[in-house]
Amino acid sequence: MSRPSRGTISAAAAALARRYGRPRRARRRPLLDVLVETVLSQNTNDRNSHRAYLALRRRFPRWDLVMDAPVRAVAAPIASGGLANIKAVRIKALLSEFARRFGRPTLEPLRRLPAEDAYRYLLSLAGVGPKTAACTLLFGQGTPIFPVDTHIARISQRLGWARPGETPAAFQERFRRLVPDRLVLSLHLNLIAHGRAVCHPGRPACPACPIQRHCTWHHSKERS
Ligand code: SF4
Numbered sequence: 322m323s324r325p326s327r328g329t330i331s332a333a334a335a336a337l338a339r340r341y342g343r344p345r346r347a348r349r350r351p352l353l354d355v356l357v358e359t360v361l362s363q364n365t366n367d368r369n370s371h372r373a374y375l376a377l378r379r380r381f382p383r384w385d386l387v388m389d390a391p392v393r394a395v396a397a398p399i400a401s402g403g404l405a406n407i408k409a410v411r412i413k414a415l416l417s418e419f420a421r422r423f424g425r426p427t428l429e430p431l432r433r434l435p436a437e438d439a440y441r442y443l444l445s446l447a448g449v450g451p452k453t454a455a456c457t458l459l460f461g462q463g464t465p466i467f468p469v470d471t472h473i474a475r476i477s478q479r480l481g482w483a484r485p486g487e488t489p490a491a492f493q494e495r496f497r498r499l500v501p502d503r504l505v506l507s508l509h510l511n512l513i514a515h516g517r518a519v520c521h522p523g524r525p526a527c528p529a530c531p532i533q534r535h536c537t538w539h540h541s542k543e544r545s
């Protein structure tokens with residue numbers, strides 16, 4: 322299929338919402354907080370990254386303190402999220418870039434930009450990929466840009482929405498233009514819930530799947 326119609330996407334989103342619920346609109350948060358938390362979530366699970374984020378905020382209540390601290394002092398509280406030194410360097414570099422551009426470490430000026438410009442600016446930053454940029458805007462200010470994480474990339478391959486071998490970044494760029502704005506948040510969160518509960522990386526529990534009828538992988542297995 323690889324280019325699902327809006328009808329197919331809407332039908333799948335509705336089936337997932339019946340199973341996993343309709344998430345409420347993301348509450349508005351400082352964009353920089355969301356960006357840092359998303360950087361911390363790279364290569365780890367949500368629980369570890371949230372714990373790392375809370376520990377970082379406890380140790381450094383202001384972002385300028387993180388910017389000016391030695392790498393090892395920033396790496397210590399975020400150790401639970403893994404790759405602590407790499408993430409500490411990355412976060413400090415981002416804070417310095419924002420301070421240079423906006424006069425202090427903040428991303429709030431992005432709210433005044435058109436959404437696409439804000440997205441492109443975030444994408445231009447070292448260490449910020451499409452998922453991180455989209456999550457920052459979706460969860461920071463409700464901008465409907467669809468983020469593709471590892472769960473969503475895997476499920477999309479199985480559904481036949483992503484092309485064989487297509488990278489998550491390339492798929493996100495294509496797919497985000499197909500998802501109706503009103504479905505972005507719920508489809509994103511419910512596909513992640515589906516990846517955790519049913520469409521596992523190893524053996525997906527297809528008999529329990531509410532979007533089985535949309536799935537190329539499942540139909541090809543039935544035929545073989
Ligand atoms: S039918 Fe199976 S492989 Fe396809 S989306 Fe559902 S759980 Fe995943």
